[in-house]
Amino acid sequence: MLSLNVNGQTLEVGEDVDPKTPLLWVLRDTLGLVGTKYGCGVGQCSACTVHLNGVAIQSCQVPAESAVGQRITTIEGLSAPGATLTAVQQAWVEEDVPQCGYCQAGQIMRATALLARLPKPTDAQIDNDMAANICRCGTYTRIRKAIHSAAAKIAKTGGAS
Amino acid sequence: MSSKPFEPNPYLPEYLQKLEIERHEQSLALSRRTFIKLTGLAGGGLVLAMSMGPGARQALAQTKSPAAEVTLNPYIQIRPDNTIVLYAKNPEIGQGVKTSLPMIVAEELDADWSTVEVRQAVIDAKLYGPQVAGGSTSTPTNWDPLRKAGATARAMLVAAAAKQWNVPASELTTENNVVHHVKSNRSATYGELAEVAATLPVPDAATLQLKPRSSYRLLGKRITGVDNTKIVTGQPLFGIDFRVPGMLFATFTKAPAIGAHVKSANIDEIKKLRGVKDAFIVGQQGDHIGFNPGGPAVGSGVAILASSTWAAMQAKKQLKITWDETNASSDSWTDFKAQAKVLAAKPVAAQVLGQAGDVDGAFAGGKTLDAMYTYHYVSHADLEPQNTTAWFKGDHIEIWTPSQTPQAAVDAVAALLGLPKDKITLHQLRGGGGFGRRLANDAVCEAAAISKQAGGIPVKVQWMREDDMTFDYYRPGGFHSFKASVDKGGKLSAWQGHFITVSRDGKAPMTAANIAPTEFPANVLANQRMLQSLISSRVPTGPWRAPGSNAIAFAVQSFLHECAVAAKRDHLEFLLEVMGEPRFTVADNLRALHTGRAANVIKTVAQRAGWGREMPQGSALGLAFHFSHAGHFAEVAEVSVDANKKVQVHKVWVVADIGPIVNLSGAENQCQGSVVDAVSTAMGLKITFEKGRVEQTNFDKYPLVRIDKAPEVDVHFVESNYPPTGCGEPAFPPAAPAIANAIFTVTGQRVRTLPFSAEGYTL
Numbered sequence: 001m002l003s004l005n006v007n008g009q010t011l012e013v014g015e016d017v018d019p020k021t022p023l024l025w026v027l028r029d030t031l032g033l034v035g036t037k038y039g040c041g042v043g044q045c046s047a048c049t050v051h052l053n054g055v056a057i058q059s060c061q062v063p064a065e066s067a068v069g070q071r072i073t074t075i076e077g078l079s080a081p082g083a084t085l086t087a088v089q090q091a092w093v094e095e096d097v098p099q100c101g102y103c104q105a106g107q108i109m110r111a112t113a114l115l116a117r118l119p120k121p122t123d124a125q126i127d128n129d130m131a132a133n134i135c136r137c138g139t140y141t142r143i144r145k146a147i148h149s150a151a152a153k154i155a156k157t158g159g160a161s
Numbered sequence: 162m163s164s165k166p167f168e169p170n171p172y173l174p175e176y177l178q179k180l181e182i183e184r185h186e187q188s189l190a191l192s193r194r195t196f197i198k199l200t201g202l203a204g205g206g207l208v209l210a211m212s213m214g215p216g217a218r219q220a221l222a223q224t225k226s227p228a229a230e231v232t233l234n235p236y237i238q239i240r241p242d243n244t245i246v247l248y249a250k251n252p253e254i255g256q257g258v259k260t261s262l263p264m265i266v267a268e269e270l271d272a273d274w275s276t277v278e279v280r281q282a283v284i285d286a287k288l289y290g291p292q293v294a295g296g297s298t299s300t301p302t303n304w305d306p307l308r309k310a311g312a313t314a315r316a317m318l319v320a321a322a323a324k325q326w327n328v329p330a331s332e333l334t335t336e337n338n339v340v341h342h343v344k345s346n347r348s349a350t351y352g353e354l355a356e357v358a359a360t361l362p363v364p365d366a367a368t369l370q371l372k373p374r375s376s377y378r379l380l381g382k383r384i385t386g387v388d389n390t391k392i393v394t395g396q397p398l399f400g401i402d403f404r405v406p407g408m409l410f411a412t413f414t415k416a417p418a419i420g421a422h423v424k425s426a427n428i429d430e431i432k433k434l435r436g437v438k439d440a441f442i443v444g445q446q447g448d449h450i451g452f453n454p455g456g457p458a459v460g461s462g463v464a465i466l467a468s469s470t471w472a473a474m475q476a477k478k479q480l481k482i483t484w485d486e487t488n489a490s491s492d493s494w495t496d497f498k499a500q501a502k503v504l505a506a507k508p509v510a511a512q513v514l515g516q517a518g519d520v521d522g523a524f525a526g527g528k529t530l531d532a533m534y535t536y537h538y539v540s541h542a543d544l545e546p547q548n549t550t551a552w553f554k555g556d557h558i559e560i561w562t563p564s565q566t567p568q569a570a571v572d573a574v575a576a577l578l579g580l581p582k583d584k585i586t587l588h589q590l591r592g593g594g595g596f597g598r599r600l601a602n603d604a605v606c607e608a609a610a611i612s613k614q615a616g617g618i619p620v621k622v623q624w625m626r627e628d629d630m631t632f633d634y635y636r637p638g639g640f641h642s643f644k645a646s647v648d649k650g651g652k653l654s655a656w657q658g659h660f661i662t663v664s665r666d667g668k669a670p671m672t673a674a675n676i677a678p679t680e681f682p683a684n685v686l687a688n689q690r691m692l693q694s695l696i697s698s699r700v701p702t703g704p705w706r707a708p709g710s711n712a713i714a715f716a717v718q719s720f721l722h723e724c725a726v727a728a729k730r731d732h733l734e735f736l737l738e739v740m741g742e743p744r745f746t747v748a749d750n751l752r753a754l755h756t757g758r759a760a761n762v763i764k765t766v767a768q769r770a771g772w773g774r775e776m777p778q779g780s781a782l783g784l785a786f787h788f789s790h791a792g793h794f795a796e797v798a799e800v801s802v803d804a805n806k807k808v809q810v811h812k813v814w815v816v817a818d819i820g821p822i823v824n825l826s827g828a829e830n831q832c833q834g835s836v837v838d839a840v841s842t843a844m845g846l847k848i849t850f851e852k853g854r855v856e857q858t859n860f861d862k863y864p865l866v867r868i869d870k871a872p873e874v875d876v877h878f879v880e881s882n883y884p885p886t887g888c889g890e891p892a893f894p895p896a897a898p899a900i901a902n903a904i905f906t907v908t909g910q911r912v913r914t915l916p917f918s919a920e921g922y923t924l
């Protein structure tokens with residue numbers, strides 16, 4: 001039996017689930033948090049990106065058991081349901097980044113972690129982090145724009161995202 | 162009943178026309194009910210006429226609409242609080258139609274967009290006519306019907322106010338969900354008028370006055386996607402996100418060699434594995450190699466049903482299957498290349514698809530050049546791997562899927578299970594990418610067959626990335642050999658294209674492996690010939706973003722540049738000269754190439770990119786044009802190449818004439834995305850196969866471009882007054898040749914293979 005801290009809640013994962021199951025599938029199939037996406041399963045696309053203690057990781061590469069005792073944040077946990085969106089989420093909506101939208105949860109999670117570390121990233125710094133994520137629809141121009149715009153929003157409101 | 166023969170919408174590409182004809186024929190056989198016949202299958206206008214009528218409204222009243230929402234027609238509901246629900250009829254796969262199609266309705270309705278909620282419409286040909294995401298057809302084929310849907314509802318709301326106030330309708334105006342009578346200073350909201358409006362007769366379509374473009378309030382603006390908030394908060398939207406209580410997660414394993422059959426498998430061992438609930442062999446049903454969205458398509462394989470996707474995936478790895486490869490493909494790309502070389506050397510033996518003028522005379526009188534181009538197979542690689550949830554319930558079945566052809570999916574499942582079509586309920590879900598992959602319904606068929614064979618358990622069949630990449634209806638690979646001549650004046654005097662493509666039956670090209678005999682520049686030249694030779698293949702092919710064009714443009718636009726170089730002419734000037742006088746290349750066909758529109762986008766893109774300007778050492782601009790999906794697109798790429806063949810694509814300028822723009826934000830996003838897709842595909846993507854087995858299985862072998870290598874993309878629309886055309890595909894084709902032409906200008910080396918990595922270039 002695993003006990004995971006997801007989006008500020010402690011969630012129990014039943015005996016029937018193999019503790020070696022990648023976090024991705026525990027989130028999606030066991031806990032019903034389907035915002036985190038499967039794209040490749042081999043650490044190539046980052047559609048499955050979540051935060052482990054605030055750091056962006058590929059959840060398809062992390063066995064659920066090794067996430068025990070750590071703070072897991074998924075796309076569903078960035079802003080409470082119905083509450084104001086974070087600066088990054090807002091920027092994504094306003095810049096109209098998504099096409100199909102499938103990669104965007106992963107993109108937003110990585111961008112959020114990037115901005116927490118580097119509040120005013122350069123294009124090169126954006127490239128460095130965001131190159132981990134594939135967008136098959138090719139929304140990169142807007143992803144870059146949205147990250148800059150989110151950075152400006154955060155600077156204005158004094159750091160709270 | 163009309164006795165006129167059925168004519169599919171001529172706008173549609175060939176594969177969709179075929180689909181429409183098939184659906185029509187099946188439906189004639191199955192049903193004689195006039196309503197279904199007329200409304201379900203005819204072109205847009207007729208569907209609208211019928212679907213606005215009392216029959217459809219009755220049907221609608223029975224199927225949905227809680228009392229609070231007043232239904233004016235299948236696209237529009239109005240609530241008493243003066244908010245509006247609009248229905249998006251076509252599948253959303255990232256092309257933006259869930260936002261743009263309702264915008265068209267809202268414009269004519271004079272709706273306040275901020276009060277609009279958009280919902281995905283049910284899949285029902287009686288109400289909506291064809292519901293398809295393919296061929297960049299959503300905008301052009303729905304432009305008139307949706308404008309009329311909006312205008313019809315508006316006219317009914319106006320009529321309700323006129324009745325209430327006892328004034329002539331002609332004195333009333335509308336704006337933002339309100340009807341005004343200026344003279345008497347009265348106004349009423351749509352919410353107040355809807356109930357009465359719904360009881361009034363539907364106005365004759367001929368009496369409707371559609372807005373002139375100059376008074377548009379919404380169309381042409383930047384409107385953000387209606388599902389954006391759901392996307393950025395991770396709410397369930399996609400096929401893969403769907404589940405029903407009691408559902409099992411399934412994998413399905415087909416043969417590595419395309420077309421092999423399961424002889425035996427270690428089913429008993431698999432059933433004992435953790436989380437596995439059931440496993441069984443599924444026999445082949447229908448044809449899963451030919452692209453046929455409306456037919457059964459289940460390959461022979463093994464289904465594993467488990468309590469989670471991971472459990473099913475783990476068990477899949479433990480499968481030991483003995484395959485019967487008697488009828489399997491043994492195709493080899495290496496062998497295809499060798500065959501193509503032999504065929505290209507003998508153009509006289511090729512089939513003549515079309516010719517005009519005196520090609521050989523022009524060749525004899527000019528300077529000739531020849532070259533052969535090669536393009537590899539590519540996979541669609543939708544980021545959301547194929548999936549479908551199905552629940553077989555004995556005499557009926559329910560399906561949840563992100564299909565691009567949901568109506569054909571119903572046909573396919575009906576044929577597969579032997580059920581009448583009205584016993585199949587298909588729920589349309591959002592697709593995580595499509596690019597043509599989800600036009601085929603093989604995953605839908607698999608889920609239906611597996612749910613049935615499992616005894617009526619709800620099942621989500623989820624393909625792994627490896628399944629998705631090794632079983633696709635690929636963009637066919639092929640070869641294009643050219644000969645051309647330039648005369649003493651440096652003019653292109655003759656052109657011969659020898660198209661070497663794949664065929665399953667040895668008679669005709671496979672799906673999306675064909676070329677039109679009039680393909681540019683055949684349609685603008687006096688002396689031209691188009692030849693075709695076939696190579697036998699069983700590797701499945703299908704439409705892939707800008708079918709045909711996606712490879713043809715690379716070959717044609719590169720070789721045209723070769724001609725310009727041979728003629729020692731400036732490429733821009735040469736290309737404009739090839740276009741010649743402004744004219745439609747097919748008389749009176751608004752969907753045909755118009756050389757004046759072409760010249761206009763070519764000149765405009767040259768101007769925006771600064772064609773002819775001094776470039777730094779190692780950098781150059783490359784130009785290309787391509788017409789597809791009724792869209793005229795010219796692009797310039799700014800590229801640098803170093804001594805190690807390392808390429809940087811710095812910026813791509815796109816200039817497009819697709820008529821008026823519906824949603825500027827969406828249209829621009831599509832063009833930017835198409836160019837990025839084209840850079841990926843041109844630089845490094847290929848699918849190869851040996852012994853009938855595909856060699857690339859995941860993204861590590863299929864290097865899609867990432868943000869650090871994506872160019873800046875500048876998009877400009879020439880908003881002409883021609884009818885609007887689609888935008889999901891036509892920006893793709895010119896990008897590869899523009900880049901290749903720039904590489905030539907920098908290096909003096911001509912790249913003649915897609916992807917360029919096959920010739921040693923890397924990003």
Ligand code: FES
Nearest residue numbers: 039040041046060
């Ligand atoms: S699904 Fe985890 S990296 Fe692709």
Ligand code: FES
Nearest residue numbers: 101103135136137
């Ligand atoms: S928006 Fe479709 S994969 Fe990124």
